[in-house]
Structures are given as structure tokens and as C-alpha cells.
Amino acid sequence: MGHPQLNRLNLPDLEERIRGAQRGDEIAFSWLIAQTKNRLTKFLYFLSGNSELTQDLVQETYIYALENLKKLKEPVAFMRWLFLIARNRFLDHKKSPRNKPHENVQDLDRLGRFSTLSDQELWIQIRESLALLKEEEREALLLVDMEGYSYQEAAQMIGISEAALTSRLQRGRLVFYQNFPGPK
């Protein structure tokens, strides 16, 4: 059981929208952001563990993507390309002294709206379990188990071998699972 093609936007006329955005169509830009912002925000929040940093990273990711959209040759790979940009923006901020030891549900308000308090609490629980992982394990877990990328795709995105990715996943999954406080 995995996420069925979550790493690809299976939406009609995606290619046409991206071509439009590459020509400078701002309505197409808006559409791309609207379709991807929830997933991108979630990915960056769990990767960085910091809601304030997440806000900045989301903005930087989209700005970079808009400025470089013409370089995207395969529109179908847009989401993967966007996540790669997001990951690189996060790595640029790695040395930022903004890693907070703890976040609460109110901190998440700056990211958007949650349907229920339990949805917010779930994000906090996931965030705190992920915080116990090494960054490389966290990244691997998010790309494969949350976003549904194959081992090969995730390894390519990170720039490591599949064997190295597998090793990180095994360690990361164990620590995450053992420390996750919520229902499993």
C-alpha cells in the first residue's frame, strides 16, 4: 500500500498550464501554486520542523520555480522538480539558527487553516517524531513514505545510491515508529 502516484500531479491539462506559465501567464502561475501549495507546505514543515522557516521556504521555492520555469523540459515532472527546489532551499537555510526545539498548534496557524484541532495535533506529533531523526533520514522518509517517490526517484533527487537510501529509510522508520506518540 502506498500513495498512488502522489509524486505526480495527475491533473488534466497540466502540460498546457505549465506551458502557459512558461510564457508568463500569471493565471497559469496562480493555478500551479494553488494546486501544489498544501503539499509543498506540509513537506517543508516536516522537513524543517519550524513553521516560521517553512513560510520563508515556501515563498523562496515558488519564486525560484517561477524564475526558472522555462528550464523545465518535462511538465509532467513539475511536482518532483518543485520538491527538488524546496529541498535545496532548505539545505541553503540549514545553518540558520532558527531551529526551534518545540512547536505548538498555535505556531501552525501561520501556515494556514486546519479543519480540526486533531489535524493540527497530528502534524505536531509527526513533526516531533521526525525531529528525532537525522536530517538525511527525515528527508528520505518524507520523499518515499509521505510523497510516494520510488526508491530510485528519491535516491536520484537526493544524489545518493539506492542502497544508501534504503539504509537511511530503515533507520528513520524505526526511530519514527517507536517514538510516534499518536495512534498507529
Next chain:
Amino acid sequence: MVSDKMEIQKKIQNIFHRAEGGFEASPYLETKILALFRERTRSKKTLSFWRRFAIGTSVLGALLGVGISLFVAKTSLPEAFVGEPFAIRLEVRDLKKYKIAKAQIRLPAGVQFHLEDFPDLTDKTEVTLSWKNEEATQFVPFILKSDEEGIRTLTVVFFDDRNEVVAEKKLSIRLRPAARS
């Protein structure tokens, strides 16, 4: 053992799956991103203009610089002709000791920037350029034009990275009627 690992993987994926719904990022994010993107595009256009300016005027400025220095000897004011673009080279060698971050060029009434590639800047009386001391040249080049005779004084104000004024230079130019053919 393998089945245990598979089981853990499935449960973790289910946890993430539960976190999928129930969240909606800010509805204003698209508007904010587009505004930032437009601002960055506009800044890059202006920066590109100033680079081309510097390249373009380095030749033109060299020619007019000779002309201006000759006029200075006779009349003590540089001169230009009404209706014709003229290049200004403002010497800034003496400002190297300041950490200049910005230079604001303020034009007097009747004088405009002459910018064929950026006509929307033509009606501006004030333009600010970012100025990095390590990139500072010995002069600030720009091209102006005026349709009025007389002496006009322009001002260039230099700011440091705390936005405080560190220096100000004024340059007066005598604008003479265009030579009749």
C-alpha cells in the same frame, strides 16, 4: 523480520496519509508570491538597465567627459545642448571610505533621464540605484536630456546600509540652445 519492516512501513504511510487532508494553506499565498515575483522581475530589469548604462556610457561618457573638461576650463560649468541627450560622469573616488549602499539621483525641474529601453523611467525625477562599495567605479554614469535652457543643478545623495545619508554631490550644468543648422 521482513514482514515486520513492511508492517512498520505501511503504518508510517498511513500516518502520513492521515495528515493529507484537513489542511489548507493560506488563500493569499498565490497573490503574495506573484507580487514578490513581479517586484523581483522589475528590480532585475532596473539592474540590467544600469549595467547596460555603465557599458554604454563608458564610451559615450569618455567622449563627453573630454568635452565637459574643456568647457570647465572656460566657463567653470559643464555644458550641454537643449533637446540632445548628454552623459554625466559624476566622480565618486573620494567616497570610497564610506560603505555606500544606495545612490539617489534627484533631477531638477526640466531635466529627464534619457532611457530608450526603459521609457517608463523617463518621467521620474528621482531614481535610486543600489551601490556596493566593492563594485564602485570611479564615477556614476547616467544620461539626461532637457528641453529648457539655463543652469540646472542635479543632486546625488549617497546612503549607507543603515539608510543614513553619508554624502551628497551637486552638479550644475549649463544648457544652451541647440546649434542652428
